[in-house]
Amino acid sequence: MLETIWFLLWGILxxxxxxxxxxxxxxxxxxxxxxxxxxxxxIIYNSMGPFWDANEVWLIxxxxxxxxxxxxxxxxxxxxxxxxxxxxxxxxxxxxxxxEFRSKGESEGWRKxxxxxxxxxxxxxxxxxxxxxxxxxxxxxxxxxxxxxxNLLTLLNPYGLLGGILFVLLFLVHxxxxxxxxxxxxLEKRAAKAASGIWLILLIVAVVFLxxxxxxxxxxxxxxxxxxxxxxxxxxxxxxxxxxLFINQRAFWKAWFASSLTIVGAxxxxxxxxxxxxxxxxxxxxxxxxxxxxxxxxxxxxxxLGVALTFVPIVIAYQIWxxxxxxxxxxxxxxxxxxxx
Amino acid sequence: MDAVTLSRLQFAVAxxxxxxxxxxxxxxxxxVAIMETKYVRxxxxxxxxxxxxxxxxxxxxxxxxxVTGITLEFQFGTNWSRYSKYVGDIFGxxxxxxxxxxxxxxxxxxxxxxxxxxxxxxxxxxxxxWIVAAASNISAYWILTANSWMQHPVGYxxxxxxxxxxxxxxxxxxxYAILMFLHVLSAAYILAGFFVMGVSAxxxxxxxxxxxxxxxxxxxxxxxVIFALAEILVxxxxxxxxxxxxxxxxxxxxxxxxxxxxxxMYLFVVPDEANERNKVEIxxxxxxxxxxxxxxxxxxxxxxxxWPKEERPPVAITFWSFRxxxxxxxxxxxxxxxAWLKRKNPENSPGFLKLLIYCIPLPYIALALGWTVTExxxxxxxxxxxxxxxxxxxxxxxxxxxxxxxxxxxxxxLLGIACFxxxxxxxxxxxxxxxxxxx
Numbered sequence: 001m002l003e004t005i006w007f008l009l010w011g012i013l014x015x016x017x018x019x020x021x022x023x024x025x026x027x028x029x030x031x032x033x034x035x036x037x038x039x040x041x042x043i044i045y046n047s048m049g050p051f052w053d054a055n056e057v058w059l060i061x062x063x064x065x066x067x068x069x070x071x072x073x074x075x076x077x078x079x080x081x082x083x084x085x086x087x088x089x090x091x092x093x094x095x096x097x098x099x100e101f102r103s104k105g106e107s108e109g110w111r112k113x114x115x116x117x118x119x120x121x122x123x124x125x126x127x128x129x130x131x132x133x134x135x136x137x138x139x140x141x142x143x144x145x146x147x148x149x150x151n152l153l154t155l156l157n158p159y160g161l162l163g164g165i166l167f168v169l170l171f172l173v174h175x176x177x178x179x180x181x182x183x184x185x186x187l188e189k190r191a192a193k194a195a196s197g198i199w200l201i202l203l204i205v206a207v208v209f210l211x212x213x214x215x216x217x218x219x220x221x222x223x224x225x226x227x228x229x230x231x232x233x234x235x236x237x238x239x240x241x242x243x244x245l246f247i248n249q250r251a252f253w254k255a256w257f258a259s260s261l262t263i264v265g266a267x268x269x270x271x272x273x274x275x276x277x278x279x280x281x282x283x284x285x286x287x288x289x290x291x292x293x294x295x296x297x298x299x300x301x302x303x304x305l306g307v308a309l310t311f312v313p314i315v316i317a318y319q320i321w322x323x324x325x326x327x328x329x330x331x332x333x334x335x336x337x338x339x340x341x
Numbered sequence: 342m343d344a345v346t347l348s349r350l351q352f353a354v355a356x357x358x359x360x361x362x363x364x365x366x367x368x369x370x371x372x373v374a375i376m377e378t379k380y381v382r383x384x385x386x387x388x389x390x391x392x393x394x395x396x397x398x399x400x401x402x403x404x405x406x407x408v409t410g411i412t413l414e415f416q417f418g419t420n421w422s423r424y425s426k427y428v429g430d431i432f433g434x435x436x437x438x439x440x441x442x443x444x445x446x447x448x449x450x451x452x453x454x455x456x457x458x459x460x461x462x463x464x465x466x467x468x469x470x471w472i473v474a475a476a477s478n479i480s481a482y483w484i485l486t487a488n489s490w491m492q493h494p495v496g497y498x499x500x501x502x503x504x505x506x507x508x509x510x511x512x513x514x515x516x517y518a519i520l521m522f523l524h525v526l527s528a529a530y531i532l533a534g535f536f537v538m539g540v541s542a543x544x545x546x547x548x549x550x551x552x553x554x555x556x557x558x559x560x561x562x563x564x565x566v567i568f569a570l571a572e573i574l575v576x577x578x579x580x581x582x583x584x585x586x587x588x589x590x591x592x593x594x595x596x597x598x599x600x601x602x603x604x605x606m607y608l609f610v611v612p613d614e615a616n617e618r619n620k621v622e623i624x625x626x627x628x629x630x631x632x633x634x635x636x637x638x639x640x641x642x643x644x645x646x647x648w649p650k651e652e653r654p655p656v657a658i659t660f661w662s663f664r665x666x667x668x669x670x671x672x673x674x675x676x677x678x679x680a681w682l683k684r685k686n687p688e689n690s691p692g693f694l695k696l697l698i699y700c701i702p703l704p705y706i707a708l709a710l711g712w713t714v715t716e717x718x719x720x721x722x723x724x725x726x727x728x729x730x731x732x733x734x735x736x737x738x739x740x741x742x743x744x745x746x747x748x749x750x751x752x753x754x755l756l757g758i759a760c761f762x763x764x765x766x767x768x769x770x771x772x773x774x775x776x777x778x779x780x
Contacts (some may be wrong), residue, residue: 075735089411299509305393
């Protein structure tokens with residue numbers, strides 16, 4: 001029971017991370033293609049300025065909780081995914097530094113350098129997170145000792161790459177919508193246009209992914225056994241359709257929330273399908289890491305549950321407050337302040 | 342080199358680099374918070390300018406501290422998966438609590454603080470930086486508790502082929518953790534104090550923004566002297582705790598080979614590891630080492646020869662790091678007392694001010710040496726007395742680790758250069774001139 005609760009919490013942490021940092025990563029990927037001058041770039045940077053750091057902590061917490069609640073899965077997952085995880089790490093490092101450093105030098109070369117870093121640092125994590133999760137859904141070649149028999153190319157299989165593309169597209173729509181919320185005038189219009197254009201590609205890829213999942217993974221087994229669970233993919237698809245509807249109505253906040261629901265739904269579609277596995281083995285199902293054979297002791301799970309149930313609601317409360325404080329569009333005044341990116 | 346050695350090197354690179362940025366975050370956040378509080382209380386514009394100027398340097402430094410911290414968390418899984426598997430029940434939960442309780446708080450409120458100058462009331466805005474300061478210090482507590490557990494494991498049972506939690510309270514309140522916390526925190530505050538004094542000295546020598554930097558200097562001098570003096574006491578108590586809980590580290594730190602009753606302290610020693618003795622031992626003060634270590638001049642100091650060779654840490658590195666760290670600690674106390682005495686009119690002592698500029702790197706070195714004693718001195722154990730470092734690594738290919746190590750060295754060097762370039766550039770530039778502030 002404790003293990004199941006922790007599995008769900010684990011899924012929630014990842015889902016919230018994808019939902020929040022997803023718009024940063026998507027917008028960072030979109031930035032070079034949509035911003036026409038330094039001013040527009042600065043609007044993009046400042047639209048995520050107050051948030052990206054706190055958003056990223058959801059990833060750290062998701063990692064930390066994997067470590068605390070399922071240490072064996074953490075150990076195997078992180079060492080098996082050694083190269084992609086370190087690439088992810090480097091990408092996130094240069095993204096953060098780009099955000100913080102770009103505005104603190106004036107020369108064009110300095111800014112260009114960090115623009116490139118920011119693009120790479122946004123696109124690569126989006127892609128790699130998708131590749132990693134698709135591979136987790138599919139299972140990876142680990143033996144009974146949890147030792148990985150493969151390399152980076154093993155992970156870059158067609159289904160893995162499809163997952164990567166799906167994540168990039170989900171985040172691109174999400175990021176474009178965030179820009180539509182935060183920008184004014186022409187940039188707002190272009191952001192909305194980008195969101196609806198990419199949305200169509202996302203829809204196609206999402207359908208292909210759902211079909212491919214049938215053939216490449218065992219995720220649907222849980223859904224066939226408990227058809228009530230099918231409500232998760234259904235809600236996800238409805239949320240995706242609603243996103244488009246709200247974009248057409250130019251209700252960008254609503255569209256962003258619908259897109260958030262799509263991302264959370266997509267994550268939970270995978271997580272629920274995975275249950276009770278955390279990391280299926282593609283060599284032999286008996287080698288799979290489940291919530292039972294890789295979890296912490298009941299005492300640790302109980303203490304951690306107490307910590308999580310006390311602090312996560314508080315975290316959510318003050319993060320909502322911070323979004324409320326910076327709910328307005330990015331204005332000229334904001335850009336003129338000494339602290340602005 | 343094998344994967345274990347490469348992983349150790351990589352962890353060392355990641356930790357040293359991370360800890361170039363963390364202590365300034367810990368200390369400067371408090372100084373900026375005090376400056377902004379004074380602004381709220383007095384309404385004096387200069388305090389606001391101080392909070393903004395030092396705050397800008399704080400933010401540049403903060404960004405790298407945060408992202409390089411993620412590396413450390415990830416590496417336990419990528420490079421030390423056997424360790425993670427064996428002790429994750431305890432160690433992982435401490436890291437997860439750190440993220441949930443402190444890191445979220447720090448990261449959310451730093452964003453609000455940076456961008457919120459015109460969106461919040463002055464009081465609420467000052468509260469944000471206090472929350473950042475508190476959260477980063479709480480964060481340090483959990484991380485140091487986790488590290489202390491590796492130095493002196495308590496509150497566990499070996500069950501199901503791993504270390505499982507049995508007493509959470511024992512882990513988070515063990516004296517080793519509390520002492521390490523106080524020791525590292527004082528060091529971080531000293532570093533921040535020397536940073537502010539050094540940068541202020543640069544401008545005071547040039548007679549730029551005199552009032553601004555005199556005020557900054559004075560505040561930093563008082564802050565530094567408190568913690569530089571406290572550190573001597575804390576370091577001494579922490580050392581006595583180390584004697585009890587990690588005797589091999591203590592023996593290596595002083596390079597004592599033979600178990601001695603009433604051990605003397607030699608002011609100058611050169612260890613000779615190969616021959617299990619010291620090449621040079623001069624200026625010995627009788628019984629002083631035993632007195633310092635136990636508070637008893639007849640105390641028995643256990644020598645390295647009591648343990649088989651394979652259970653001793655590398656002596657020379659541990660010894661030199663410890664010696665130089667202690668010497669630097671004494672030097673900081675001396676300099677900060679002088680700075681405090683001169684706090685009212687520091688601009689009259691240009692020679693001393695110049696010295697202070699050159700002192701900026703010293704606390705960084707002292708902290709790095711301190712971590713060297715802590716981590717190298719713990720070897721060959723990853724968890725003292727429980728798990729050997731050589732049993733803890735992941736089964737990843739050495740080539741893979743070599744490649745990532747090279748990538749770390751390159752990326753971190755470039756980031757370090759960019760960061761210190763920006764810090765120096767902005768520190769030299771000084772605060773934003775008054776008319777431009779309220780654009």
